Amino acid sequence: MTSDDSKGKLFVRHVTKQFDIENPEQGLAIKDVNFTVQPNEFLTIVGRSGCGKSTMLNIIAGLLNPTEGEVLIHGKRVTKPGLDRGMVFQTASLFPWLRAIENIEFGPRNIGMPKDERRSLAMDLIKLVGLEGFENKYPRELSGGMQQRVAIARAMAMDPEILLMDEPFGSLDQLTREDMQRELLRIWETRKKTVIFVTHSILEAIYLSDRILVFCPHPGTVRKEFIIDLPRPRQKSSTEYMGYYEEIYANIS
Amino acid sequence: MDATITGLEESKKGFQLSDRWIQIITTVAIIGLWELLSRTGLIKPVHLPSPTRVLSTFIYITREGYPQDITIFKHIKATVWRIIQGYLLATATAIPLGLLIGSHFLLERAANPVITFARSIATISLLPLAIAWFGVGELSSILLIMYGAFWAILTNTIQGVKQVDVNFINVGRMFGATRRHIFFRVVLPSTLPRIFSGMKIGLGVSFMVIIAAEMVGTVKGLGALIQQSRLYYRTDITIVGMIFIGIFGLIISIGLDRLERVMLPWAIGLEEVKR
Amino acid sequence: MNHRRFRHALWASWLGFISLIALWEIIAALQLLDSQVFPGPVAVIEAAIKNVPLKRLLEHIGISLLRVIMGFSLGAAVGITVGIVSGWYSKLGNVLRTPIEILRPIPPLAWIPLAIIWLGLGESSKVMIIFLGSFFPIFTNTFKGMVTIEPNIIRVAQTLGVQKNKLLFKVIFPATLPDIATGFRVGWSYSFGLVVAAELIAASRGLGYMIMHARELNMIAVIMYGVILIGTINLVTDYLIQEVILKRKLKWHYLATAY
Numbered sequence: 001m002t003s004d005d006s007k008g009k010l011f012v013r014h015v016t017k018q019f020d021i022e023n024p025e026q027g028l029a030i031k032d033v034n035f036t037v038q039p040n041e042f043l044t045i046v047g048r049s050g051c052g053k054s055t056m057l058n059i060i061a062g063l064l065n066p067t068e069g070e071v072l073i074h075g076k077r078v079t080k081p082g083l084d085r086g087m088v089f090q091t092a093s094l095f096p097w098l099r100a101i102e103n104i105e106f107g108p109r110n111i112g113m114p115k116d117e118r119r120s121l122a123m124d125l126i127k128l129v130g131l132e133g134f135e136n137k138y139p140r141e142l143s144g145g146m147q148q149r150v151a152i153a154r155a156m157a158m159d160p161e162i163l164l165m166d167e168p169f170g171s172l173d174q175l176t177r178e179d180m181q182r183e184l185l186r187i188w189e190t191r192k193k194t195v196i197f198v199t200h201s202i203l204e205a206i207y208l209s210d211r212i213l214v215f216c217p218h219p220g221t222v223r224k225e226f227i228i229d230l231p232r233p234r235q236k237s238s239t240e241y242m243g244y245y246e247e248i249y250a251n252i253s
Numbered sequence: 254m255d256a257t258i259t260g261l262e263e264s265k266k267g268f269q270l271s272d273r274w275i276q277i278i279t280t281v282a283i284i285g286l287w288e289l290l291s292r293t294g295l296i297k298p299v300h301l302p303s304p305t306r307v308l309s310t311f312i313y314i315t316r317e318g319y320p321q322d323i324t325i326f327k328h329i330k331a332t333v334w335r336i337i338q339g340y341l342l343a344t345a346t347a348i349p350l351g352l353l354i355g356s357h358f359l360l361e362r363a364a365n366p367v368i369t370f371a372r373s374i375a376t377i378s379l380l381p382l383a384i385a386w387f388g389v390g391e392l393s394s395i396l397l398i399m400y401g402a403f404w405a406i407l408t409n410t411i412q413g414v415k416q417v418d419v420n421f422i423n424v425g426r427m428f429g430a431t432r433r434h435i436f437f438r439v440v441l442p443s444t445l446p447r448i449f450s451g452m453k454i455g456l457g458v459s460f461m462v463i464i465a466a467e468m469v470g471t472v473k474g475l476g477a478l479i480q481q482s483r484l485y486y487r488t489d490i491t492i493v494g495m496i497f498i499g500i501f502g503l504i505i506s507i508g509l510d511r512l513e514r515v516m517l518p519w520a521i522g523l524e525e526v527k528r
Numbered sequence: 529m530n531h532r533r534f535r536h537a538l539w540a541s542w543l544g545f546i547s548l549i550a551l552w553e554i555i556a557a558l559q560l561l562d563s564q565v566f567p568g569p570v571a572v573i574e575a576a577i578k579n580v581p582l583k584r585l586l587e588h589i590g591i592s593l594l595r596v597i598m599g600f601s602l603g604a605a606v607g608i609t610v611g612i613v614s615g616w617y618s619k620l621g622n623v624l625r626t627p628i629e630i631l632r633p634i635p636p637l638a639w640i641p642l643a644i645i646w647l648g649l650g651e652s653s654k655v656m657i658i659f660l661g662s663f664f665p666i667f668t669n670t671f672k673g674m675v676t677i678e679p680n681i682i683r684v685a686q687t688l689g690v691q692k693n694k695l696l697f698k699v700i701f702p703a704t705l706p707d708i709a710t711g712f713r714v715g716w717s718y719s720f721g722l723v724v725a726a727e728l729i730a731a732s733r734g735l736g737y738m739i740m741h742a743r744e745l746n747m748i749a750v751i752m753y754g755v756i757l758i759g760t761i762n763l764v765t766d767y768l769i770q771e772v773i774l775k776r777k778l779k780w781h782y783l784a785t786a787y
Contacts, residue, residue, distance in 0.1 A: 063423055081426045093420040097442040097519045107428040110438075138519045158428065272622050279626040300646055362537040363544030370545075373766070374759035375721035378736065380728060381743035382751045386565065465637045465725045476638070480729075483641035491641050499633040506633075 010037040010060070010162065010194070014069035016219075017055055029055040030220035032069070035213060037194060039161075044197040044209040048252060052220020053198045057166050060196060061087050073162070083107075086155030087164040090171060092147035094139040100150045101126060101135035107158040125153035128187060145176040152187065162194045169204070181207055185232065202248050206241060207234055214251045224251045302489040310489040311496070319490050320481055323473055325497060331473040332463055332501075335391060339398025340459050347403045347455075348448060351410025355444075356436070361411060368408060376401035376458065377465050389470040394463060401462040402455035409451025413444035446520040453509050460502055475501065567749040572756075575749030580738070589761070592727065592734040595651065596719050599658020603715060606659075607666030608708060614667075615674025615704075616696065628667065636660040636718075637725055644730055654726045654734075661722040662715035666708065673707025674700065716769060720762050 012035050019027035030052040037043050045053045058064040060071050062081040071078040073085075081087075094103045101122045108118035126135045129149040139147055148168055155163060169177045181204060188195060199205055205212050212226040226248060230240055284304050290296045291303030298306065318324035354360050376397060383393035417440050425435040467476025475498050482490035514521065549569055556568030563571060580588075610628075614621030636657050643653040677700060685699045727736025739754035 061427065063426060081429065083429055085427070087423075087427045089420050089423070091420065093418065093424055095421065095424075095439070095442065097445070097517075106424075106438075110428050110430050110434060140519065140521070154424075155427075275619065275622045276626045279623050280630070283627060359537060359540050362540035363547075366541050366545040367548050370759055370763065373762040374755055375724045375762065377721060377725040377728060378739060378755050378758050381739045382748070382755060385743050385746060385748050385751060461635045461637060464635055465729065468637075468640065468729050479638060479641045483645055486645070488642070488645055491645070495634050495638050495642065498635065498638045499631075502633040502635065 009039060010196075011072040012036070012056075012060070012069075013072065015056070015059060015066045015071065016068040017052070017059060017064065018067040028219040033220065033222055035222055035225075037162075037196060040192045040194055042188060042195045042197065042208055042210045043213065044199060044205040044211070045213045045215055046199060046202055046205045046248065046252070047215035047220070048217060049200060051215045051217035053215045054166055055220065056215070057087075057164050057196065057198050060162075061085055061164050063087075083111075083158045084160050085162045085164055086158060086160035088148070088151045088155050088166065088168045090167040092139070092144075092151040092168075094147055094150055094154070096139050099136050099138055100131065100142065103139070103150055104154045104157050106154060111158075121157065122153075125156060128156075128190065129153045130183065143176070144172045145180055148172070148180060149183065152184070156187075156191065156193075160193070162196065165195065165197045167199050168197075170199070177204070182233070184208065202245055202252070203236065206244050206248070207236065212248065214248060216252070299486055299488055302492065306489050307492050307496075311493050314490060314493055319478065319487070320472070323478075325478075325493075328473055328475050328478050328494075329497070329501065331471075331477075332467065332475045335394045335463055335474070336398060336456075336459050338391075339395040339463075340402050340456060342395070342399045343402035343406055343455060343459075344452065347406035347451075348410055351407045351448075351451075352414060352441070352444070354407075355411040355414025356440070361415070368404065368411075372404045372408065376462050380466055380469060384470070394466045394471070397466050398459045398462055401458040405455040405458050406448070406451040409454065410444065410448050413447025413451075414440060416447070417443045446517055449513055449517060449520075453506070453513075456505055456509065457502075460505060464498060564746075565748060567752065572749045572752045575747065576753035579742075579747060579750050580753070585738075588733065588735050588738045589757075592723050592736070593761075595654045595726075595734065596658055596716075596723050598651075599655040599723075600662045600716060600719050602655070603659045603662030603719075604666050604712065607663045607711065607715075608670050611667045611670025611708075612674060612696075612701070612704070615671050616700075621671075625671075628664075632664055636664075636722055640726060640729055649730055649732070654723060654731065657722055657726045658719045661718045665714040665718065666711035669707045669711030669714070670704060673704035676707075677703045713766070713769060717762065717766055720758075720765070724758055 012033055015033045016031045017029045018024070019029055021027045033056060045056060047053050055064065059066050060078065062078050062085065065079065094100070095106065098106070101119070104122040104125055105118045108121060113121070123135065126132055129152055131146060131149055131153075134142065134146060139150070142150065151168070152163075169180050172180060185208060197205070197208060206228055209228055212228060214223045214226070215221070216223045226244065228234075228244060230238075234241060287296075287301070288304050291298065291301070291306075296303075302310070313319075314325045316324065318327065354364050379400060380393070380397060383397055387393045387396070421439050421443055422435060425439045430438065463474070464476040467474035468480040471477040472481070475494060479491045479494035479498070482488070482494060553568040553570065556563065556566055556571065560566075567575065576585075610624055614624050639657060639660055640653070643656045647653040647656060681699060681703060682695070685695055690699060723734070724736040727734040728740050729736075731737040735754060735758055739751045739758075742748075742750035742754065
């Protein structure tokens with residue numbers, strides 16, 4: 001492919017993923033998906049459960065390989081996970097045997113960063129996600145929302161260009177969820193990153209994103225794209241907001 | 254009688270202060286009844302000596318010993334020493350092997366039938382074999398203990414590795430960790446609670462195996478003590494021996510629980526959460 | 529990796545099993561040790577056929593199983609009853625549980641000398657040991673099942689007008705069954721090991737006796753035969769209990785919890 005692909009854009013080209021299970025029809029998770037992600041944009045993929053959005057995210061992460069097609073970053077093909085992409089999972093998946101701050105230090109420790117350096121890096125992130133005072137707690141001592149904050153901090157420790165988030169607030173109660181949405185936007189505006197967010201909540205998607213891709217299942221493909229042209233912070237009760245909601249809902253099949 | 258829902262819900266709450274009193278009173282009542290029945294001759298001492306007799310024998314056995322000079326402490330020491338040797342051997346072999354087998358799908362599949370069968374062999378049934386090969390000595394007991402504990406620890410270690418949350422591994426991969434790093438920094442810590450679980454079970458098995466093994470042909474050891482005493486109709490010593498065995502077993506299990514809390518503070522309640 | 533081919537890899541399991549037997553035969557055939565001391569699988573079967581006539585063998589197996597069944601049934605009957613009563617009547621339960629919890633740390637095998645003093649060297653002492661071995665797990669699990677019933681189930685039944693005693697039989701008991709079943713499985717596998725141990729130590733019939741006797745006559749092949757036989761019977765009975773009985777009768781529970 002041509003080399004004007006750099007400047008931080010991420011390209012998804014003709015990506016298809018076929019899982020090798022008993023029923024080939026059910027195994028076709030996504031087919032011929034194409035989209036581009038701009039640098040520093042907040043992109044959300046929205047769709048019902050089972051529409052392949054998590055699969056897509058995992059492929060971008062490099063945890064899965066596409067059966068056909070490719071994902072390009074900086075003109076290079078993604079074949080495995082890398083430090084340029086950080087990921088936050090639905091269940092925070094914090095290592096239970098490490099304290100909060102040690103979880104955040106995991107990435108830096110892995111590349112051999114010296115103790116003092118990684119400790120101060122981790123503390124900065126603890127402050128960024130608003131968990132000062134909780135850095136020495138074990139995950140089991142933290143609430144769901146706090147755990148996700150640590151997970152975000154952990155993902156950001158290696159300063160990735162792209163942050164991938166797979167329904168990170170799905171297991172939280174509604175009120176905590178809304179707090180986390182505001183927090184996430186604050187963090188994103190502080191440390192401008194490209195975010196690819198996956199959710200099944202249309203309201204959440206409209207609140208957070210610059211752009212929304214609607215996925216529909218069997219097999220998963222991009223059905224429609226929506227550009228959310230509203231200033232932040234967004235009022236969930238405004239007519240424009242509800243307008244977007246109606247449109248997107250209609251497209252979710 | 255309080256045959257209502259509250260009966261069930263009260264039981265759920267666990268023990269409260271008033272319950273403690275019921276327990277104490279019940280215990281005292283049972284001992285009192287026991288003493289009474291012994292005094293009136295309704296229970297023969299050869300069947301069940303009175304509590305007072307048991308108590309005096311208790312003191313006797315800590316000082317004088319039975320048979321001939323072998324105090325209770327020498328018995329305990331013999332038993333403990335055998336357990337330690339067998340158990341350590343089992344741990345040192347089962348854990349590394351379990352980690353290896355658990356990490357490799359085909360290896361686990363191949364080892365599975367062997368493990369399933371070996372586990373179903375009652376460890377104690379190997380005693381005659383061990384005696385035939387190695388005679389009635391320390392070696393037989395130690396090997397028997399090792400066999401019993403080995404499979405418990407092995408299976409739990411294997412399960413622990415197999416059941417590592419795949420998300421943890423994915424997190425490791427996102428940070429570009431090498432396979433080696435992922436093993437030592439993610440898989441291994443993840444498995445620790447399960448390994449510990451296996452070690453607890455293994456120790457329990459060791460304990461039971463040795464008591465039985467000591468009843469065949471040994472002179473020193475808790476199992477030997479109660480067997481010997483029976484042969485000479487010293488029921489009082491049998492009972493005292495059983496009490497010591499019970500206390501010993503209790504110390505082992507409580508001790509291990511405490512140890513687990515200290516070594517793996519982060520794992521408390523993890524199993525319930527997983528379900 | 530091609531997951532479809534490797535999904536169950538039954539071939540690997542069979543390979544592992546057969547290699548073990550083959551390895552055994554090879555080591556024995558190499559005669560590193562005297563063939564009396566370490567017979568191979570073939571020699572074991574030969575010796576067994578020669579020295580333990582089928583009738584005697586079935587006698588041994590029969591008596592061992594009989595002891596287990598008797599002890600287990602007793603343990604189950606008492607365990608379930610006491611468990612349910614203790615859960616249902618909490619104060620009484622407290623009283624009953626006191627001696628039970630005190631006696632629990634004593635391993636059933638440690639009761640053997642006492643059992644012999646009380647009941648002699650006959651069947652009853654073995655049955656008593658099995659009883660103890662199955663009572664504790666079954667009681668514990670039944671009690672646990674009773675106290676961990678989801679309270680809403682009971683409340684729903686009450687709103688539907690189910691009266692006290694009917695409540696016990698129609699709602700609480702079925703809800704406790706899975707835990708009782710677990711207690712059964714634990715108790716049974718435990719019982720089997722116990723009967724062999726008890727027979728080893730003091731018996732004149734049964735599988736445990738058979739292998740101990742073989743040792744006295746230094747017939748190692750027969751010992752090995754006995755050991756393997758015991759293991760096989762244990763496996764088979766456990767499989768029968770789990771697969772056939774439990775999964776059929778308690779389908780509703782296993783379906784819900786298996787995913």
